[in-house]
Amino acid sequence: MSGTIAHRELGDLLGRQWRKPPFIRNPWLRWALLIGSFGYLVAAFATIEVNWSRVYEGLERGGQFVLAFTSPDFVSRGADIWKGMMESIVMTVAASVVGIAISIPIGLGAARNIAPLPVYLVCRAIVAISRALQEIIVAILLVAIFGFGPLAGFLTLSFATIGFLSKLLAEDIEAMDRAQAEAIRASGARWLQWINYGVQPQVLPRLIGLSMYRVDINFRESAILGLVGAGGIGATLNTAFDRYEYDTAAAILLLIIGIVMALEYLSGIIRAKVQ
Amino acid sequence: MPVSERNGTQVWQRRTQGESLVRWFGWLIGVAVFLYCWQQISDATTWFFVWDAPRIAGDIWERATPPRWEYITQLGRPIWDTLNIATLGTLIALCLAVPVAFLAARNTTPSALFIRPLALLIIVSTRSINSLIWALLLIAIIGPGVFAGVVAIAIRSIGFCAKLLYEAIEEIDHTQVEAITATGASRWQVMAYGIVPQILPAFAGIAVFRWDINIRESTVLGLVGAGGIGLQLQASLNVLAWPQVSLILLVILAAVILSEWVSAKVRGAII
Numbered sequence: 001m002s003g004t005i006a007h008r009e010l011g012d013l014l015g016r017q018w019r020k021p022p023f024i025r026n027p028w029l030r031w032a033l034l035i036g037s038f039g040y041l042v043a044a045f046a047t048i049e050v051n052w053s054r055v056y057e058g059l060e061r062g063g064q065f066v067l068a069f070t071s072p073d074f075v076s077r078g079a080d081i082w083k084g085m086m087e088s089i090v091m092t093v094a095a096s097v098v099g100i101a102i103s104i105p106i107g108l109g110a111a112r113n114i115a116p117l118p119v120y121l122v123c124r125a126i127v128a129i130s131r132a133l134q135e136i137i138v139a140i141l142l143v144a145i146f147g148f149g150p151l152a153g154f155l156t157l158s159f160a161t162i163g164f165l166s167k168l169l170a171e172d173i174e175a176m177d178r179a180q181a182e183a184i185r186a187s188g189a190r191w192l193q194w195i196n197y198g199v200q201p202q203v204l205p206r207l208i209g210l211s212m213y214r215v216d217i218n219f220r221e222s223a224i225l226g227l228v229g230a231g232g233i234g235a236t237l238n239t240a241f242d243r244y245e246y247d248t249a250a251a252i253l254l255l256i257i258g259i260v261m262a263l264e265y266l267s268g269i270i271r272a273k274v275q
Numbered sequence: 276m277p278v279s280e281r282n283g284t285q286v287w288q289r290r291t292q293g294e295s296l297v298r299w300f301g302w303l304i305g306v307a308v309f310l311y312c313w314q315q316i317s318d319a320t321t322w323f324f325v326w327d328a329p330r331i332a333g334d335i336w337e338r339a340t341p342p343r344w345e346y347i348t349q350l351g352r353p354i355w356d357t358l359n360i361a362t363l364g365t366l367i368a369l370c371l372a373v374p375v376a377f378l379a380a381r382n383t384t385p386s387a388l389f390i391r392p393l394a395l396l397i398i399v400s401t402r403s404i405n406s407l408i409w410a411l412l413l414i415a416i417i418g419p420g421v422f423a424g425v426v427a428i429a430i431r432s433i434g435f436c437a438k439l440l441y442e443a444i445e446e447i448d449h450t451q452v453e454a455i456t457a458t459g460a461s462r463w464q465v466m467a468y469g470i471v472p473q474i475l476p477a478f479a480g481i482a483v484f485r486w487d488i489n490i491r492e493s494t495v496l497g498l499v500g501a502g503g504i505g506l507q508l509q510a511s512l513n514v515l516a517w518p519q520v521s522l523i524l525l526v527i528l529a530a531v532i533l534s535e536w537v538s539a540k541v542r543g544a545i546i
Contacts, residue, residue: 044359050422058417094312136495147324224407260403
């Protein structure tokens with residue numbers, strides 16, 4: 001066997017049998033990590049209570065649900081689905097527009113190379129708060145404050161958009177080419193002209209791509225805000241699950257998947273066009 | 276370069292007249308759509324509640340402070356459950372995402388015509404549905420509890436991990452694979468020595484990144500009954516125990532910040 005000969009030659013050269021180098025060099029750290037993760041897994045599995053008979057019973061219902069995808073029922077709750085979907089889309093569009101509009105100045109302020117330190121700190125704090133709080137928790141609080149309805153969902157999504165987009169925009173501005181911005185400034189441009197002609201052309205393609213991505217996320221999130229009463233298709237979906245109307249639930253899920261796919265396709269086209 | 280003549284002098288303009296017109300029209304449509312959407316939201320809103328909002332917010336703030344600190348003794352188990360949901364869910368998802376990613380990547384898929392679209396369908400459908408919806412569905416099927424949460428997180432994460440992983444596989448350096456193939460390695464050896472070492476850093480990064488997201492998501496899964504600290508949040512909200520709610524929110528915030536810190540550290544160490 002030529003393979004074994006090659007191995008022996010390599011072994012002779014090294015003075016020992018060749019072995020794959022380990023992933024973590026330090027043997028102590030390696031074993032500690034291995035044993036630690038094994039111990040954690042044992043503890044985790046030991047504390048999860050699974051009612052297997054309940055799971056077994058549920059499998060039949062699961063099968064029904066999967067079958068429901070072959071015959072989704074768009075009609076019998078058609079009015080509710082249409083209303084919920086429209087509300088989700090309306091919330092998505094309005095929140096994306098407002099969120100993007102607000103996140104541009106905050107993104108400019110959160111970029112260290114164009115904003116003075118106090119502005120930078122304030123903007124970064126806004127971004128950090130917005131990113132640390134989850135959509136659904138913000139939605140719960142806003143529903144408690146503003147009452148049920150799409151306004152709470154709209155505000156939630158706008159707030160989440162600000163954190164996401166401002167951070168990425170600021171990072172993009174910080175990574176831009178300084179020479180171009182300086183050239184505009186050297187021509188005697190005012191601050192606004194400097195931003196408009198020196199900074200904006202460099203970051204616009206990425207900003208458009210990110211905005212499209214955020215619209216996509218906002219739509220997906222708007223589908224769950226209804227669970228806590230913040231408007232959108234989520235409430236309808238929840239009711240469908242509660243009443244075991246799997247064919248209606250399947251119809252809603254298919255619509256969500258379809259719209260997300262369409263948005264992704266659209267954003268692909270737009271991104272290819274602007275870049 | 277579009278230049279217009281005005282009073283005999285040439286004036287530079289950024290866009291030609293046609294371009295400006297198209298842009299202006301685009302903005303008009305955009306503004307009209309936005310105003311329509313705003314009208315819809317406004318119609319569905321009880322504005323009296325909104326004008327009353329500052330008073331309500333102040334009221335809630337007053338009720339929620341100070342947090343009921345002694346309640347933390349009852350939160351140990353829910354936090355442990357939350358951690359388990361996120362970690363086990365991520366592990367299961369990674370095990371399932373790897374084969375899906377290899378089937379979806381153009382350079383490793385066995386059949387670009389039949390299997391690749393199937394793998395892409397799995398990725399899109401698991402990715403576009405939020406984990407809370409998966410949890411709702413799983414609770415209807417297998418009953419409430421931590422197990423439903425683990426499965427919900429796992430399903431939701433498959434698409435995310437597989438998408439990022441298959442993009443990493445498609446971007447590998449092909450010469451290395453060719454070099455391993457040239458030594459006479461079998462298909463699996465090529466996989467193990469040519470492809471896996473190239474995507475391992477990306478894989479570890481994706482795993483930690485997703486774990487971080489899953490910690491966030493598993494904190495709220497309890498709202499629909501899928502275990503974790505969200506159950507306590509829902510129970511406290513239902514009885515309007517605002518001091519408990521504020522404590523739970525603080526704990527969730529701490530967990531989110533901690534997980535983000537851990538994931539940033541680990542990713543920094545790997546890459």
